[in-house]
Amino acid sequence: MAEVVIIGGGASGMAAAIAAAESGEHHVTLIERQARVGRKLLSTGNGRCNLTNLELKIENFHGENPAFAQYALSLWSPERVLEFFAELGLMTVTEYGGRVYPLSNQATSVLDVLRFGLEKPNISLLAGTGVESVRKKGKSFHISWEGGSMECDKLIVACGGCAGSKLGGVMDGYNILKSLGHSRTSLYPSLTQIRTKPEIPRSMKGVKVQAGVKAAKGKKLLAEGSGDLLFADNGVSGTVVFELSRTVAKAGEGCALDIDFFENMEKAAVKKYLFARKTARPMAPAREIFSGALHSRVGLALCKYVGINPESPCAELSPAIIDALASAAKALRLEVTGVSGFESAQVTAGGMATAEFNPKTMESKIVPSLYACGEVLDIDGDCGGYNLQWAWASGLLAGGSV
Numbered sequence: 001m002a003e004v005v006i007i008g009g010g011a012s013g014m015a016a017a018i019a020a021a022e023s024g025e026h027h028v029t030l031i032e033r034q035a036r037v038g039r040k041l042l043s044t045g046n047g048r049c050n051l052t053n054l055e056l057k058i059e060n061f062h063g064e065n066p067a068f069a070q071y072a073l074s075l076w077s078p079e080r081v082l083e084f085f086a087e088l089g090l091m092t093v094t095e096y097g098g099r100v101y102p103l104s105n106q107a108t109s110v111l112d113v114l115r116f117g118l119e120k121p122n123i124s125l126l127a128g129t130g131v132e133s134v135r136k137k138g139k140s141f142h143i144s145w146e147g148g149s150m151e152c153d154k155l156i157v158a159c160g161g162c163a164g165s166k167l168g169g170v171m172d173g174y175n176i177l178k179s180l181g182h183s184r185t186s187l188y189p190s191l192t193q194i195r196t197k198p199e200i201p202r203s204m205k206g207v208k209v210q211a212g213v214k215a216a217k218g219k220k221l222l223a224e225g226s227g228d229l230l231f232a233d234n235g236v237s238g239t240v241v242f243e244l245s246r247t248v249a250k251a252g253e254g255c256a257l258d259i260d261f262f263e264n265m266e267k268a269a270v271k272k273y274l275f276a277r278k279t280a281r282p283m284a285p286a287r288e289i290f291s292g293a294l295h296s297r298v299g300l301a302l303c304k305y306v307g308i309n310p311e312s313p314c315a316e317l318s319p320a321i322i323d324a325l326a327s328a329a330k331a332l333r334l335e336v337t338g339v340s341g342f343e344s345a346q347v348t349a350g351g352m353a354t355a356e357f358n359p360k361t362m363e364s365k366i367v368p369s370l371y372a373c374g375e376v377l378d379i380d381g382d383c384g385g386y387n388l389q390w391a392w393a394s395g396l397l398a399g400g401s402v
């Protein structure tokens with residue numbers, strides 16, 4: 001029986017272990033640094049685990065060569081991944097935008113069925129064991145950790161990325177693969193909060209809106225999106241922000257975000273609305289002019305942004321001020337100071353160079369019998385279940401290939 005070792009008991013490593021053990025021809029050892037497998041999985045999707053997305057397109061994936069992911073994502077499409085989970089006993093529901101969650105609404109259900117899937121006579125689990133080094137020894141691999149070592153014929157590196165460090169994100173996978181001759185692209189935190197000058201977001205801290213957001217550097221539009229946006233102490237978060245965070249992180253200094261609170265209205269229509277409110281309630285304070293449309297603290301922030309006294313009566317708002325308020329509501333500018341670090345990022349953009357792996361097997365082109373899968377590779381997905389979909393698809397492909 002060939003010995004297969006998988007380093008990393010996260011999403012991709014567990015999927016790879018189940019697939020590698022399937023034929024019964026191999027003995028599989030899954031090595032996990034933390035006390036238990038799948039710790040990060042429990043925190044995904046705010047504890048609900050958005051495990052895949054049925055509206056997947058290759059455009060949802062990023063990296064130096066996103067096309068690398070195409071084969072794995074077609075072979076292990078979201079539908080087939082859900083069949084894999086259904087066989088393990090997981091029931092799921094599909095929500096808006098094709099996002100799939102466990103029916104129980106609890107990430108633990110996803111982890112539980114994976115753990116059941118790992119209960120096979122030809123799978124051994126070594127938890128609480130952080131691999132420190134891997135050496136190629138003839139045709140086999142010598143794997144060492146504090147107080148122990150073992151050899152194997154085939155090795156899958158599924159150590160994830162360095163995002164979510166509190167949940168176990170580390171540099172180990174990159175370092176192990178580098179030590180075996182592989183190269184890595186630059187790493188950036190992605191799906192994370194964007195930090196901005198604090199005054200404006202702080203005044204709306206805790207307010208959640210549905211908005212359009214444009215990220216720009218100087219006059220150049222970098223990216224745009226639409227969705228939930230949450231104001232925080234030092235910036236903004238929420239799905240639309242998460243999706244822009246990769247671009248903003250890569251663009252460096254000098255970026256800004258323009259927030260559109262009225263995505264489905266032209267500025268002229270917003271102006272018309274404001275004039276109508278002014279006429280209807282001339283003695284109401286200016287901060288209430290947006291009352292029927294926006295959160296009260298957003299209205300207040302917009303008044304301050306254009307430099308008017310929020311307590312002055314609407315009757316005193318000149319056409320030029322109404323125009324400025326409408327402009328601000330269509331493009332409230334926040335100066336970006338950076339993005340939150342890897343600690344709070346959901347995913348790592350960048351990783352091991354995919355050109356050095358075979359997309360049809362996930363095997364290294366440099367070291368035979370070495371495989372990699374999941375976030376450690378230079379593939380990252382949008383918010384919405386795409387990162388776990390990549391972890392399952394690449395893990396199942398790697399495990400099936402050995």
Ligand SMILES: Cc1cc2nc3c(=O)[nH]c(=O)nc-3n(C[C@H](O)[C@H](O)[C@H](O)COP(=O)(O)OP(=O)(O)OC[C@H]3O[C@@H](n4cnc5c(N)ncnc54)[C@H](O)[C@@H]3O)c2cc1C
Binds near residue numbers: 008375
């Ligand atoms: C808070 C949060 C929420 C998220 N929510 C979602 C979501 O809802 N949907 C979605 O699609 N994606 C989500 N993601 C992203 C998703 O969790 C990851 O992309 C995915 O888990 C990557 O899978 P992986 O197997 O490559 O890595 P991981 O799941 O990170 O697993 C890697 C494993 O390797 C272990 N390891 C590392 N080094 C060693 C070593 N030297 N020896 C032994 N073991 C080692 C780690 O402890 C870890 O358990 C979220 C991420 C975070 C942080």
